[in-house]
Amino acid sequence: MKATLVAKRRETLSNGVLISEADMAGKAIIGVTDWGATKRALKRLARRLDKGGRAGRGDYHLGFADSTALMTELSPARTELLRVLSREGPMSVYVLAKRLGRAYSNVHADVARLSRLELVAKNAAGKVSVPWKDVVIRVDSSILHQAA
Numbered sequence: 551m552k553a554t555l556v557a558k559r560r561e562t563l564s565n566g567v568l569i570s571e572a573d574m575a576g577k578a579i580i581g582v583t584d585w586g587a588t589k590r591a592l593k594r595l596a597r598r599l600d601k602g603g604r605a606g607r608g609d610y611h612l613g614f615a616d617s618t619a620l621m622t623e624l625s626p627a628r629t630e631l632l633r634v635l636s637r638e639g640p641m642s643v644y645v646l647a648k649r650l651g652r653a654y655s656n657v658h659a660d661v662a663r664l665s666r667l668e669l670v671a672k673n674a675a676g677k678v679s680v681p682w683k684d685v686v687i688r689v690d691s692s693i694l695h696q697a698a
């Protein structure tokens with residue numbers, strides 16, 4: 551799936567280092583992203599930084615090349631995992647697997663993948679959580695045109 555991931559942009563960085571879980575409580579916005587639009591946005595950010603501006607604190611954007619890649623990475627099982635963590639708060643992977651009624655190994659794999667996508671975080675006690683106020687998945691009509 552690495553090749554189909556178009557853009558992963560964090561605007562909650564300070565000097566290249568994530569501040570803290572509490573500080574990255576914006577939204578995670580996920581969708582199908584046009585590489586050209588991503589390049590233009592990155593160029594605007596680079597110009598602002600070159601002029602001494604700041605990246606600012608904002609939302610986390612995760613873009614995929616197409617809807618198939620998005621739906622593969624955010625399967626119904628993974629979105630339910632995100633819902634449970636968001637609703638119930640930090641918990642161990644073992645407890646999460648029990649809450650979901652799924653095998654520990656499958657939940658562990660899903661948590662690892664969602665962690666690499668920065669949609670879940672693990673604290674010092676080993677409990678996982680959704681560090682965002684909201685996770686928004688944007689799917690527009692462009693997926694209908696891709697299918698044709």
